[in-house]
Amino acid sequence: MSFETVFPAQAALGECPLWCGQTQRLWWVDIEAPAIHCLDPATGQNDTIPMDENVGCIALRAGGGFIAGLRSGLWLLDADGRKEKLIANPQTDTSISRFNDGRADPWGRFWAGTIYEPRDRPDAALYRVGPDLDCARMAGDIKVSNGVAFSPDRRWMYHSDTPAHVIYRYPLDPDTGQIGPREIFHQFPFGHGRPDGAAVDRDGFYWSALYEGGRVVRLSPDGDIVAEYPVPARCPTMCAFGGPDLRTLFVTTARHGRSKQELKDWPQSGNLFAMQVEATGQPEPRFAG
Numbered sequence: 001m002s003f004e005t006v007f008p009a010q011a012a013l014g015e016c017p018l019w020c021g022q023t024q025r026l027w028w029v030d031i032e033a034p035a036i037h038c039l040d041p042a043t044g045q046n047d048t049i050p051m052d053e054n055v056g057c058i059a060l061r062a063g064g065g066f067i068a069g070l071r072s073g074l075w076l077l078d079a080d081g082r083k084e085k086l087i088a089n090p091q092t093d094t095s096i097s098r099f100n101d102g103r104a105d106p107w108g109r110f111w112a113g114t115i116y117e118p119r120d121r122p123d124a125a126l127y128r129v130g131p132d133l134d135c136a137r138m139a140g141d142i143k144v145s146n147g148v149a150f151s152p153d154r155r156w157m158y159h160s161d162t163p164a165h166v167i168y169r170y171p172l173d174p175d176t177g178q179i180g181p182r183e184i185f186h187q188f189p190f191g192h193g194r195p196d197g198a199a200v201d202r203d204g205f206y207w208s209a210l211y212e213g214g215r216v217v218r219l220s221p222d223g224d225i226v227a228e229y230p231v232p233a234r235c236p237t238m239c240a241f242g243g244p245d246l247r248t249l250f251v252t253t254a255r256h257g258r259s260k261q262e263l264k265d266w267p268q269s270g271n272l273f274a275m276q277v278e279a280t281g282q283p284e285p286r287f288a289g
């Protein structure tokens with residue numbers, strides 16, 4: 001098992017891969033293009049929706065279209081990616097803060113966090129949008145919000161702060177989805193990659209893309225690293241399960257802000273990769289609003 005290029009995107013900042021089981025397509029974004037993409041892995045056909053501002057994350061809406069975390073705030077988009085409604089713009093200064101990682105939860109809500117781009121103080125935050133479009137600030141004290149994912153038993157929400165090299169987890173009420181106090185799920189040592197986007201498989205194992213770590217790591221429900229999978233790019237940004245049996249692991253990667261030497265050493269940076277895995281992913285929920 002090893003990652004192979006599934007689409008030679010050469011994306012600036014590939015992110016937010018998410019599988020649509022209905023159409024058998026992989027949606028993903030290029031934060032810096034900026035664009036929303038839709039890949040048919042069977043044919044290699046990749047359709048692009050250009051955006052007019054950074055797009056950090058998207059989720060599919062149950063009724064069609066997207067909910068998205070953009071630089072200017074949280075938006076509803078139609079099926080063609082056109083802005084329908086600004087839900088909220090909670091950031092204090094969008095010139096130095098934008099939405100980053102996010103996804104829908106098993107209750108049909110959308111969680112999205114920001115990146116505080118100066119990274120000199122923990123001014124990023126995590127927000128949750130309900131189907132009624134009510135937006136609530138759910139967590140703070142972070143610099144770059146990443147790694148949002150949910151356990152299959154609905155008892156844990158995972159959330160990372162990339163520059164701090166830490167993945168947190170929050171207890172979830174399995175009925176209401178309310179979160180409890182955060183605890184450290186895994187603290188990575190500095191200098192060997194830091195946790196970016198992630199996915200949780202059907203057995204509750206957390207698969208984390210390690211930015212500047214050139215690999216994806218699989219962590220047990222107790223937070224122990226049980227496997228590591230090299231990626232042919234130094235900066236994998238997020239992984240997602242897909243394919244007819246949800247046993248294909250897709251990973252997006254980055255070129256943006258990387259040195260010429262790094263891009264020479266890792267010429268496939270920015271591509272989309274895929275690997276068949278023994279684990280089975282969870283179907284990606286849709287936003288109910």
Ligand SMILES: O=C(O)[C@H](O)[C@@H](O)[C@H](O)[C@H](O)CS(=O)(=O)O
Nearest residue numbers: 015100144146162163196211237
């Ligand atoms: O892709 C993302 O999540 C961010 O936009 C990336 O740029 C990355 O996570 C971030 O740059 C990591 S860090 O701030 O350099 O630690």
